[in-house]
Amino acid sequence: MTPRSFLTHVCAFAASAMFVAPALAQNALDEIVAKKSITIAIPTDSAPYGYVGTDLQPQGLDIDMANLIGAKLGVKVELLPVTSANRIPYLQTKKADLVISTLGKNPDREKVIDFTNAYSPFFQAVFAPKAMTLKSPADLAGKTVGVTRGAIEDMELTKIAPAGADIKRFEDNNATVSAFVSGQVQVIATGASVAGNMMARNPQLGTEFKLLLKDSPNFIGVAKGDDKLRLKVNEIIAAAKASGEIDKLCVKWLGRPAGDLPN
Amino acid sequence: MAAAMIQLDFAAVLVDWPLLLRGAALTLALTAVATLLGVALGVACARARTHGAPATRVLATAYVELIRNTPFIVQLFFIFFGLPSLGVRLSSEAASVIAMTLNLGAYAAEIVRAGIEATPRGQLEAARSLALTERQVFLRVVLPPSLGRVWPALVSQVVIVMLGSAVCGQIAAQELSYSTNLIMSRNFRSFEANFVAAGLYLAMAVALRQALAWAGPRWLFGRSAPRGS
Numbered sequence: 006m007t008p009r010s011f012l013t014h015v016c017a018f019a020a021s022a023m024f025v026a027p028a029l030a031q032n033a034l035d036e037i038v039a040k041k042s043i044t045i046a047i048p049t050d051s052a053p054y055g056y057v058g059t060d061l062q063p064q065g066l067d068i069d070m071a072n073l074i075g076a077k078l079g080v081k082v083e084l085l086p087v088t089s090a091n092r093i094p095y096l097q098t099k100k101a102d103l104v105i106s107t108l109g110k111n112p113d114r115e116k117v118i119d120f121t122n123a124y125s126p127f128f129q130a131v132f133a134p135k136a137m138t139l140k141s142p143a144d145l146a147g148k149t150v151g152v153t154r155g156a157i158e159d160m161e162l163t164k165i166a167p168a169g170a171d172i173k174r175f176e177d178n179n180a181t182v183s184a185f186v187s188g189q190v191q192v193i194a195t196g197a198s199v200a201g202n203m204m205a206r207n208p209q210l211g212t213e214f215k216l217l218l219k220d221s222p223n224f225i226g227v228a229k230g231d232d233k234l235r236l237k238v239n240e241i242i243a244a245a246k247a248s249g250e251i252d253k254l255c256v257k258w259l260g261r262p263a264g265d266l267p268n
Numbered sequence: 269m270a271a272a273m274i275q276l277d278f279a280a281v282l283v284d285w286p287l288l289l290r291g292a293a294l295t296l297a298l299t300a301v302a303t304l305l306g307v308a309l310g311v312a313c314a315r316a317r318t319h320g321a322p323a324t325r326v327l328a329t330a331y332v333e334l335i336r337n338t339p340f341i342v343q344l345f346f347i348f349f350g351l352p353s354l355g356v357r358l359s360s361e362a363a364s365v366i367a368m369t370l371n372l373g374a375y376a377a378e379i380v381r382a383g384i385e386a387t388p389r390g391q392l393e394a395a396r397s398l399a400l401t402e403r404q405v406f407l408r409v410v411l412p413p414s415l416g417r418v419w420p421a422l423v424s425q426v427v428i429v430m431l432g433s434a435v436c437g438q439i440a441a442q443e444l445s446y447s448t449n450l451i452m453s454r455n456f457r458s459f460e461a462n463f464v465a466a467g468l469y470l471a472m473a474v475a476l477r478q479a480l481a482w483a484g485p486r487w488l489f490g491r492s493a494p495r496g497s
Binding site: 151154155159173174175176180183184187188189 | 348349350352353357360437438439440446449450452453454
């Protein structure tokens, strides 16, 4: 059996299992309201979206968003720390009702879970000191740019960078950030969360956002077929966008308003 | 497509041969410079530890122990990421050469020192009785046969340093491992890429060993250098 056909079988089995589950247990939204509690998977390793503070409590934009949804539903929020690798399985096995964990939407993931509308921006971008002129990709010529090898930002940067740009690829985000902070590279291309964290810890560098590489907003994940919960959360997101609550969260954690978020 | 996931596809890696070649060339260049400087540094430290004044002896010992008891990658990161905070900013390649030189120097010092200490007393006494200066005694009587005695060990150490340069890719020096990792992150052919890289390292190590085994007796200590005593 080839890996692909094996995967298809597993997906088909998972899908059929999920098709049956809602029928057995009415639906997730009714259950949440009846229990007066909702379990939400959140990250603890991606500041400023979700990290553990000095008081050992999870905090960040995703945690605030989870609490906002709990408050609007009028139920208690149980936070469940997850990693990038296991957040979708937690949803598939119904250990979590929602995943609010810097989750991007892509066709592969849409096969196994459903997504609400986007609730917060996430992007990969080029960052550099304020004093540097960097208005278009062509301005990267003659500059050393640090990036983490193989990350989305590496792919995007490689596409747009002129031949004269000296791209230095490092093993992981820590090495890339170290190279920028120590002045070994003049420019850094990285994700918004990594950059936000770096700027907060190194205000003396006067780093600012320069060029957008790729917009990949965050969505809330719900179990496949959980339409009642998904539509309810969409209502809450729409209301929070209209009232400016989402913008307030984005300014608080990301330093800029949410901007246009796709549905 | 589905079957291709488990089939080996070396062509996907070999198509990037200019990248591999450039990487291999930089690995050899880094090794060449580090070998020349490192062996010289090693000989200087070996002399300092055997014949030096007490102060230089302590200094050389401290250097050798510091380098031999810390990991290479920590030394490399210290030079590349740490020194800029002291105002010393080096390119990836310069930082790599310095780290490799310092590393080889410390190990070479101990290897060469073993060769020097095996010099028969009679040869020293004979040299001094001919009124040679200390410097002449060391350079003409002590050092050449000492190098001859420890040459195989020294060559092995040079090969180890060349293979160790694989971590210089971590600071974006574009040596062979850097090329390999870059190719791997593009086409996800990790087995093939590492297989090709391992083949190249093996070929380079064998060639380097042969070249040094040939060059040493010719230029450093003479073909008829005593091997045993």
